[in-house]
Amino acid sequence: MSGGASAVLLLARSATTGAALKDMERLRDHAAGLPGVGPVVFAFAEEGTPSLRDALGALIDAGHAAVLIAPIVVPAEPAFVTGLRKALQRWRGADERPWPEIRIAPFPDRDLLDGLGRAADTEPVVLSTEAGAAEGSVVPAQKRRVLVCLGAPCIRAGAETVWGHLRNEQKRLGLRTAGEGTMSARTSCLGPCNLAPVVQVWPEGTLYGGIDEAGIDRIVEHHLQKGEIVEDLAYQPSGAKQTLRK
Numbered sequence: 001m002s003g004g005a006s007a008v009l010l011l012a013r014s015a016t017t018g019a020a021l022k023d024m025e026r027l028r029d030h031a032a033g034l035p036g037v038g039p040v041v042f043a044f045a046e047e048g049t050p051s052l053r054d055a056l057g058a059l060i061d062a063g064h065a066a067v068l069i070a071p072i073v074v075p076a077e078p079a080f081v082t083g084l085r086k087a088l089q090r091w092r093g094a095d096e097r098p099w100p101e102i103r104i105a106p107f108p109d110r111d112l113l114d115g116l117g118r119a120a121d122t123e124p125v126v127l128s129t130e131a132g133a134a135e136g137s138v139v140p141a142q143k144r145r146v147l148v149c150l151g152a153p154c155i156r157a158g159a160e161t162v163w164g165h166l167r168n169e170q171k172r173l174g175l176r177t178a179g180e181g182t183m184s185a186r187t188s189c190l191g192p193c194n195l196a197p198v199v200q201v202w203p204e205g206t207l208y209g210g211i212d213e214a215g216i217d218r219i220v221e222h223h224l225q226k227g228e229i230v231e232d233l234a235y236q237p238s239g240a241k242q243t244l245r246k
């Protein structure tokens, strides 16, 4: 088992471009050079690889005694940390490996602005006085759309990692063009907050509640790829109040 300083996991929200990945690599390299800091890795809570679950799993496999998770999210969002704790608890409960001690660092503060004084050295933005030509768009053929609720109650229940898992699976499996095609979108409150985290799949409008990564996997396999509703995760409109089934 590795001893010494905590391993540090820099946690950003998402990265969909190579430039964002490069930013995280630079931050990781900078953090790794700070005094008293152990090995440093980065991960993404939402879309992007490595996902938080995968990066944390690698640290667990490496036998680190302690891991400090440092959210790189500004402004501070208490719901982000609440959702993070929920996701950690969910993964811990389903994992038989011994886990390191986990800490969550405070959100970045004014130290983040230290580089501002060097901003005068950067190239100015080139702005033309001409109006830009309109760019065309391909109209997608996708039939299915998955809405992942990111209202506050769903975020507190861990919806951001669920969203990230869906997006990573969508990319990995090529779901945009596979079968009938799937698009996904984040949304505000879908209504049944007490069933958080809530996901809705169209065109059926099926509402799924209590969704975690395993739930997403089942929805992908059955609903998105075969058109079969996952009944035991679905909550049908009944006119009566419903609670999460165990």
Ligand code: FES
Binding pocket: 149, 150, 151, 152, 153, 154, 188, 189, 190, 191, 192, 193, 194, 196, 198
């Ligand atoms: S906040 Fe997600 S259903 Fe209301």
